[in-house]
Amino acid sequence: QQVFQWPDHQLSALEDGLYMQGPFLDEVRNCEGRDNTTTTAQWVRLAYHDSATHDIADGSGGLDASIRFELDRQQNIGSGMTDSVQEISNSMNPFTSLADFMAMAVTIGVHTCGGPSIPFRYGRIDATSAGPATVPEPQQSLDEHIQSFKRQGFSQSDMIKLVACGHTLGGVRKVDFPLVVSADTQARVASFDTTTQFDNVIVTQYLDGTTRDVLVVGENVTTRSDARIFGSDQNVTMQSISSPEDFSNTCRDILQRMIETVPKTVNLVGPIEPIANKVRAYTLNTISDSPTNTSSSATNQTLKLFWEGQGTASNSTGSVDPSEPAFDSPGGGRTINMFASFEANAAGVNSMAAYFFSAQIPLDVGLGKFWFTADGETVDNNGKGFVIEQLELLHDPDRSLLFFVPPQTFDVASVRLVFAVRSETAAAADFSISMDVHGSLSNAIFSEGPGVDVPVTTVQLTPDDTTNPPADGYRFFAATVQDESDVQSVIVTVESGGQKFTLYVESTEFATHLFPTELSSEP
Numbered sequence: 001q002q003v004f005q006w007p008d009h010q011l012s013a014l015e016d017g018l019y020m021q022g023p024f025l026d027e028v029r030n031c032e033g034r035d036n037t038t039t040t041a042q043w044v045r046l047a048y049h050d051s052a053t054h055d056i057a058d059g060s061g062g063l064d065a066s067i068r069f070e071l072d073r074q075q076n077i078g079s080g081m082t083d084s085v086q087e088i089s090n091s092m093n094p095f096t097s098l099a100d101f102m103a104m105a106v107t108i109g110v111h112t113c114g115g116p117s118i119p120f121r122y123g124r125i126d127a128t129s130a131g132p133a134t135v136p137e138p139q140q141s142l143d144e145h146i147q148s149f150k151r152q153g154f155s156q157s158d159m160i161k162l163v164a165c166g167h168t169l170g171g172v173r174k175v176d177f178p179l180v181v182s183a184d185t186q187a188r189v190a191s192f193d194t195t196t197q198f199d200n201v202i203v204t205q206y207l208d209g210t211t212r213d214v215l216v217v218g219e220n221v222t223t224r225s226d227a228r229i230f231g232s233d234q235n236v237t238m239q240s241i242s243s244p245e246d247f248s249n250t251c252r253d254i255l256q257r258m259i260e261t262v263p264k265t266v267n268l269v270g271p272i273e274p275i276a277n278k279v280r281a282y283t284l285n286t287i288s289d290s291p292t293n294t295s296s297s298a299t300n301q302t303l304k305l306f307w308e309g310q311g312t313a314s315n316s317t318g319s320v321d322p323s324e325p326a327f328d329s330p331g332g333g334r335t336i337n338m339f340a341s342f343e344a345n346a347a348g349v350n351s352m353a354a355y356f357f358s359a360q361i362p363l364d365v366g367l368g369k370f371w372f373t374a375d376g377e378t379v380d381n382n383g384k385g386f387v388i389e390q391l392e393l394l395h396d397p398d399r400s401l402l403f404f405v406p407p408q409t410f411d412v413a414s415v416r417l418v419f420a421v422r423s424e425t426a427a428a429a430d431f432s433i434s435m436d437v438h439g440s441l442s443n444a445i446f447s448e449g450p451g452v453d454v455p456v457t458t459v460q461l462t463p464d465d466t467t468n469p470p471a472d473g474y475r476f477f478a479a480t481v482q483d484e485s486d487v488q489s490v491i492v493t494v495e496s497g498g499q500k501f502t503l504y505v506e507s508t509e510f511a512t513h514l515f516p517t518e519l520s521s522e523p
């Protein structure tokens with residue numbers, strides 16, 4: 001089990017994906033399918049095809065997202081593949097890999113469709129180019145399939161299990177496989193069995209002779225690969241996985257092996273557990289005129305924040321007590337209960353609290369670390385406290401502004417981001433400040449196709465002395481980012497006196513003030 005040590009942007013995003021009900025999970029919420037197939041089926045096929053590049057002999061290939069460079073191959077045909085890459089990339093941030101989210105998609109999708117809970121471990125690294133063309137195809141011989149799975153690290157009996165666990169979902173598209181699905185088939189997708197759920201029906205219908213799987217009983221004998229594979233050991237393996245429990249347990253183990261088929265240089269860690277208390281945003285070293293109280297929201301939780309000063313001031317401590325609810329105020333603390341996902345419920349967690357704090361702490365002291373109590377329970381980042389690594393470079397969400405597309409819609413047109421740099425740091429002869437703006441990979445794939453990288457543009461920040469004159473020993477720098485909906489996050493870098501400071505800010509935390517465009521002269 002992986003312990004969450006704040007701040008850990010990688011684990012945090014993965015935990016959100018797995019346990020928070022969000023866009024990623026919404027895709028597979030009810031395992032509903034159009035055309036006899038489901039989103040889960042597409043995600044599982046995608047993950048298998050990506051992992052099929054593995055060569056156990058030299059440890060190369062595996063689940064490494066190389067599939068996004070391989071989708072023009074005949075063996076990866078199907079619009080479901082590109083759609084899946086796009087859907088899955090939705091939840092990424094600059095610290096996570098697409099391959100980890102592809103593996104997570106299998107865990108979430110299979111479980112949501114009534115299948116087993118497959119442990120999710122992480123740490124996969126994305127390939128930067130295509131892997132070998134080694135995905136098995138239905139017209140190949142049994143011998144070729146046995147060799148192919150062996151190269152990927154699976155025995156003949158593993159192969160039977162893995163194919164059955166995959167082909168309990170979805171089916172074969174007529175348009176993409178005209179040689180497999182006969183022309184008189186009515187459905188656009190010839191489903192492998194009669195249910196869209198992840199269940200043992202693929203096995204029982206095969207064993208009792210009622211299967212409709214076109215890779216078993218299709219007119220074209222050459223492409224009956226499931227028939228050759230399932231029957232390759234006189235049905236011994238198929239019989240051993242025919243009960244619901246045996247099917248579920250076997251698929252849990254074999255699909256875990258599939259998503260953990262990774263290049264040998266990758267070390268997976270985990271599984272990850274729901275993080276019960278998550279600090280999402282803090283603005284505690286406030287340079288603005290924020291109220292000095294911290295407040296609880298309408299959830300009736302009593303929040304109390306404690307803090308300790310930085311460096312030489314580490315003896316200065318204080319605490320801020322909630323007095324009145326100030327939900328929209330720039331200062332305060334609040335709890336928001338996030339919707340826990342199906343996965344979280346299954347792990348025994350029904351509500352996920354996220355905490356937001358802002359309090360005024362004298363800057364000459366400077367915040368070193370903080371911790372808090374919620375309804376009397378101490379939340380202190382496993383005893384270490386929430387440590388603020390540096391005070392040279394701070395994001396100022398109070399001075400930052402969001403501009404909407406007129407007239408007052410909720411589409412953000414641009415955001416003016418303001419950062420504070422300690423005046424001494426900003427005065428150094430070699431001082432520079434720039435910002436890498438990370439776009440959305442999902443949007444880029446949508447417009448340009450799967451082979452693209454996360455769009456990153458570097459923006460220089462300029463002094464903001466007119467709008468925000470230096471205050472409290474800090475000088476302010478600003479830059480405007482257009483089309484904020486396309487921006488996932490920024491990473492700001494300050495270099496000064498031979499030192500380097502960086503700060504990561506997600507788009508959801510960009511600004512506390514909202515401005516309709518027509519009220520302002522800003523773009």
Ligand code: HEM
Binds near residue numbers: 078145169172173229
């Ligand atoms: C010899 C090995 C295999 C062959 C020849 C094969 C072949 C195929 C073919 C031709 C399709 C139709 C794809 C489409 O129309 O979009 C398909 C679908 C599918 N395959 Fe396989 N497959 C094999 C192994 C596997 C394995 C090991 C898995 C995963 C564990 C898997 C998972 C799936 C899934 C989930 C679908 C349904 C996709 C959807 O409905 O969108 N397959 N397979």
